[in-house]
Amino acid sequence: MKFIVAIILTALLSFIAGLYFPWWTIAITAFLVAIAFNQKALKAFIAGFLGLLLLWSGLSFWIDVKNESILSARIGELLGIGNNPFLLILITGFIGGLVAGFAALSGSYLRSKKVNSEL
Amino acid sequence: MRIIPFVISTVITTGLIIALNKKLGSIPPMGKFLSPQHGFWQNAEATDFDFSAEIKFPELKGNTEIYFDDRLVPHIFSSSDDDAYFVQGYLHAKFRLWQMEFQTHATAGRISEIIGERAIDYDKEQRRMGLTYAAENMVKEIEANEKTKTAVENYTAGVNAFIENMKESELPIEYKLLDYRPEKWSVLKTALFIKQLTKTLAGYGYANDFQYTNLRTVFSEEEMKMLFPFAPDSLSPIIPKETIYPEPLVSVKAPDNVDSAYLYRNDALKILQTDKQTPGVGSNNWAVSGSKTASGFPILCNDPHLDLTVPSIWFELQMNTPTMNAYGTSFPGIPGVVIGFNDSIAFGFTNGGIDIMDFYEIRFKDDSKKQYWHNGGWADSKLRIEEIKVKGGKTIYDTVAYSAFGPVMYDKRFTNVSSGEKAIAIRWKAHDPSNELLMWWWLDRANNYDDYTEAIKNFTCPVQNIVFAAKRGVIAIWQQGEVPLRWQRQGVYLMPGDDDSYEWQGNIPQSENPHIVNPSRGFVSSANQRATDSTYPYYVPGDYAFFRGYTINRLLSSMQQITPDDMKKLQSNNHNTRAEMMRPALLKYMDEKRLNADEKRMYELFTTWNLENDPNEKGATIFEVWADSLGYKLWRDEFSRVKDVIYPDKATLADMLRNDSALRYADDITTPQRETLADVVTESFRSAVPGLLAKEKENKLTWAAFKNTTIYHLLRTNAMPFAYSGIMNGGGVEIINATSHSNGPSWRMVVHLTPATEAYGVYPGGQSGNPGSRYYDNFIDTWAKGQYYALWIMKKSDAIDKRVKWRMTFGNE
Numbered sequence: 001m002k003f004i005v006a007i008i009l010t011a012l013l014s015f016i017a018g019l020y021f022p023w024w025t026i027a028i029t030a031f032l033v034a035i036a037f038n039q040k041a042l043k044a045f046i047a048g049f050l051g052l053l054l055l056w057s058g059l060s061f062w063i064d065v066k067n068e069s070i071l072s073a074r075i076g077e078l079l080g081i082g083n084n085p086f087l088l089i090l091i092t093g094f095i096g097g098l099v100a101g102f103a104a105l106s107g108s109y110l111r112s113k114k115v116n117s118e119l
Numbered sequence: 120m121r122i123i124p125f126v127i128s129t130v131i132t133t134g135l136i137i138a139l140n141k142k143l144g145s146i147p148p149m150g151k152f153l154s155p156q157h158g159f160w161q162n163a164e165a166t167d168f169d170f171s172a173e174i175k176f177p178e179l180k181g182n183t184e185i186y187f188d189d190r191l192v193p194h195i196f197s198s199s200d201d202d203a204y205f206v207q208g209y210l211h212a213k214f215r216l217w218q219m220e221f222q223t224h225a226t227a228g229r230i231s232e233i234i235g236e237r238a239i240d241y242d243k244e245q246r247r248m249g250l251t252y253a254a255e256n257m258v259k260e261i262e263a264n265e266k267t268k269t270a271v272e273n274y275t276a277g278v279n280a281f282i283e284n285m286k287e288s289e290l291p292i293e294y295k296l297l298d299y300r301p302e303k304w305s306v307l308k309t310a311l312f313i314k315q316l317t318k319t320l321a322g323y324g325y326a327n328d329f330q331y332t333n334l335r336t337v338f339s340e341e342e343m344k345m346l347f348p349f350a351p352d353s354l355s356p357i358i359p360k361e362t363i364y365p366e367p368l369v370s371v372k373a374p375d376n377v378d379s380a381y382l383y384r385n386d387a388l389k390i391l392q393t394d395k396q397t398p399g400v401g402s403n404n405w406a407v408s409g410s411k412t413a414s415g416f417p418i419l420c421n422d423p424h425l426d427l428t429v430p431s432i433w434f435e436l437q438m439n440t441p442t443m444n445a446y447g448t449s450f451p452g453i454p455g456v457v458i459g460f461n462d463s464i465a466f467g468f469t470n471g472g473i474d475i476m477d478f479y480e481i482r483f484k485d486d487s488k489k490q491y492w493h494n495g496g497w498a499d500s501k502l503r504i505e506e507i508k509v510k511g512g513k514t515i516y517d518t519v520a521y522s523a524f525g526p527v528m529y530d531k532r533f534t535n536v537s538s539g540e541k542a543i544a545i546r547w548k549a550h551d552p553s554n555e556l557l558m559w560w561w562l563d564r565a566n567n568y569d570d571y572t573e574a575i576k577n578f579t580c581p582v583q584n585i586v587f588a589a590k591r592g593v594i595a596i597w598q599q600g601e602v603p604l605r606w607q608r609q610g611v612y613l614m615p616g617d618d619d620s621y622e623w624q625g626n627i628p629q630s631e632n633p634h635i636v637n638p639s640r641g642f643v644s645s646a647n648q649r650a651t652d653s654t655y656p657y658y659v660p661g662d663y664a665f666f667r668g669y670t671i672n673r674l675l676s677s678m679q680q681i682t683p684d685d686m687k688k689l690q691s692n693n694h695n696t697r698a699e700m701m702r703p704a705l706l707k708y709m710d711e712k713r714l715n716a717d718e719k720r721m722y723e724l725f726t727t728w729n730l731e732n733d734p735n736e737k738g739a740t741i742f743e744v745w746a747d748s749l750g751y752k753l754w755r756d757e758f759s760r761v762k763d764v765i766y767p768d769k770a771t772l773a774d775m776l777r778n779d780s781a782l783r784y785a786d787d788i789t790t791p792q793r794e795t796l797a798d799v800v801t802e803s804f805r806s807a808v809p810g811l812l813a814k815e816k817e818n819k820l821t822w823a824a825f826k827n828t829t830i831y832h833l834l835r836t837n838a839m840p841f842a843y844s845g846i847m848n849g850g851g852v853e854i855i856n857a858t859s860h861s862n863g864p865s866w867r868m869v870v871h872l873t874p875a876t877e878a879y880g881v882y883p884g885g886q887s888g889n890p891g892s893r894y895y896d897n898f899i900d901t902w903a904k905g906q907y908y909a910l911w912i913m914k915k916s917d918a919i920d921k922r923v924k925w926r927m928t929f930g931n932e
Binding site for chain 1: 121124125128129131132135136139140146149150151153154155156157158159160161162163164165166167287292296838839840841890891892893895
């Protein structure tokens with residue numbers, strides 16, 4: 001349950017951050033969520049990863065539908081993956097997820113370090 | 120213990136962010152670029168996007184309403200000229216910001232700043248040509264005139280208002296791909312845009328001085344005149360042949376030493392230019408008087424030929440203020456309506472082709488370039504240090520000396536071939552102060568012929584054929600610009616620059632520029648051909664076309680009861696007059712006995728061809744390839760005795776074949792035997808066949824498939840997913856439908872000057888410059904099929920019309 005909430009919160013906070021701040025603030029939000037939730041390393045990573053996978057792929061999918069895939073077709077060709085909106089949406093989510101995953105991982109290591117030192 | 124994993128994962132995270140935030144080679148910063156809230160996804164415009172908005176800027180003087188129709192054409196209704204220009208600037212920026220800045224950066228030689236060191240040579244050339252110097256001179260003139268100063272300053276304010284309020288996510292996609300940001304617009308940039316246009320219309324290709332100078336080392340002056348004649352035999356000049364020209368107001372005399380120092384000199388140049396003129400830049404325009412139309416009202420037509428690009432160089436709009444109601448196309452970069460009409464008159468442009476660029480040989484005292492020999496002594500040059508910033512590299516500096524003639528474009532530090540010892544200055548009309556925008560200010564508001572003639576007097580460079588028609592019935596055409604006064608043959612070759620004796624002695628008096636009003640033949644037209652026959656009393660060299668003007672005049676002469684539909688068909692006419700004129704001679708000289716089975720088959724396709732460059736015609740392809748092969752076979756041996764040459768004009772070749780004077784060049788001087796015309800014609804055909812057969816195997820022998828008309832993005836082959844290729848239309852160079860591989864009618868307009876104007880237009884692109892918008896390319900199909908949109912000349916009372924799809928309101932509170 002905590003795991004699911006972590007995913008959703010990461011996505012939500014990253015979205016809000018993205019309204020006002022540069023793209024890489026997703027790392028900060030994922031990092032902060034991971035600190036707050038104190039999950040084991042792997043879980044934290046996956047929560048961060050899935051949070052941004054959902055957010056970025058979700059947003060881009062919605063944009064792509066409204067745009068009738070006009071731009072994703074062109075950008076896919078430009079990036080060398082061909083006219084493949086689905087793949088591009090996946091890659092989008094993957095990149096965001098990767099950054100957030102490692103940021104969340106850092107957060108969980110930091111948090112667990114604190115726990116250790118308190119002992 | 121967890122410290123180490125923490126540090127490692129933090130380092131990885133930071134490393135990822137840094138890597139994904141940087142441009143790596145040609146790959147954009149992937150984190151920024153893919154972020155759906157920041158990157159390219161933000162440019163993926165919803166297909167039902169709502170463009171309506173209420174926009175406030177305190178500097179606006181009043182209210183402006185913009186009504187967009189379903190083609191995203193803005194109909195601007197403003198309470199003042201000032202606000203209208205502001206809004207135009209804002210809209211140009213909103214839809215086309217990237218192209219505006221990229222094009223003016225190119226003019227200013229600042230492309231290295233964006234794409235790095237591979238653009239350095241290009242940038243150096245633009246600097247040395249003095250384009251920014253020319254723009255700076257123009258800025259002074261713009262600001263010295265109240266009307267243009269106000270128009271451009273308001274326009275600039277509008278562009279900057281958009282830029283300043285644009286969020287990072289709203290950046291045009293090209294900025295995101297190339298990872299840079301726009302800078303502010305300025306009056307200088309508007310001037311740079313005009314100078315870029317001038318360079319396109321009257322830059323190198325119209326001078327050819329270097330190529331002629333090189334050729335003169337192997338051909339006599341008499342041969343040069345024959346290979347590059349005044350005009351082809353059947354020239355159909357803009358001003359009809361029977362026109363009598365009055366005695367010239369001024370006369371001009373060649374220097375005493377012209378024979379030895381100029382006409383009969385023999386030293387070759389070894390200069391290569393990096394930026395060659397695109398062939399095919401030209402245009403058609405014509406106006407037909409009520410005496411020849413079905414309605415009794417005039418019809419004016421214009422289709423300017425430029426490189427076909429997306430975003431298009433044109434942006435369609437209507438501008439309505441208390442002083443004007445103009446509709447037409449505009450250039451993102453400058454204020455006003457450039458080609459179009461208002462409630463009383465219509466106007467259009469074709470390029471004159473007149474040579475307004477000459478070159479002078481300079482002798483520097485030493486390598487510092489601080490002094491040069493002039494009028495019997497050492498004169499001081501002005502040194503201008505050009506600073507070229509390079510993305511990802513060191514800034515380059517290039518010192519250019521400015522002489523009395525202009526920038527010394529070539530010297531030891533700038534030439535592409537080893538020997539380049541000569542210092543050569545460029546004398547270009549574009550460097551002279553002028554204020555072309557003032558013409559458009561007046562023309563957009565012109566009501567009659569007198570208004571038009573007064574307006575065009577402000578236009579000096581480059582020379583244009585400006586066609587005019589009024590609802591009241593007048594039709595006219597003027598070849599307008601400041602045309603250098605030259606003695607016979609002045610400017611064909613490189614000239615001595617050690618004194619003023621070879622300078623231009625003035626301009627042809629404006630009143631003597633070729634022009635005609637209400638001719639008895641009932642129409643005026645121009646298609647980049649020579650304006651006059653040889654009875655015109657001045658020497659006006661240039662790079663002229665021939666076949667389109669001939670064909671247009673032939674057709675218009677024979678037409679009666681003309682309708683707008685007839686005019687649309689004429690703009691798409693695919694008849695190949697060049698082939699029509701050459702085919703009899705080709706048939707006469709072809710030695711069919713030498714042809715094998717495949718060659719016979721190809722030949723038959725040519726002989727049975729209907730002479731139309733229609734999409735499915737194979738004969739058109741065969742002729743095109745054969746004519747190239749023929750020209751090459753005829754000229755190459757004699758011409759390749761020097762580097763960097765220009766071949767005689769296609770029209771000259773056609774003439775020489777018809778009147779047998781090509782005989783003289785038939786022999787291949789590199790072979791021991793004597794070749795005949797039959798050899799040249801037959802063998803050039805046979806050597807073209809293998810290529811034709813290969814095309815046939817790929818199913819690319821039909822004309823449209825072979826021509827592969829492509830509309831490129833400004834980033835050319837680096838952005839092919841943003842371009843359109845394989846457009847299946849007909850036409851060709853020197854055909855009225857002048858569509859070649861990537862050049863052609865960039866705008867087609869037909870204006871029927873009835874009391875309630877009836878107008879049609881189309882351009883191959885879309886109003887939006889965003890490749891993610893459905894309005895990026897929605898006109899291309901219509902254009903390719905030769906079809907048009909009915910242009911809606913909106914009235915204020917039409918605000919509630921259902922054709923209005925979106926509405927923008929600009930105000931100051």
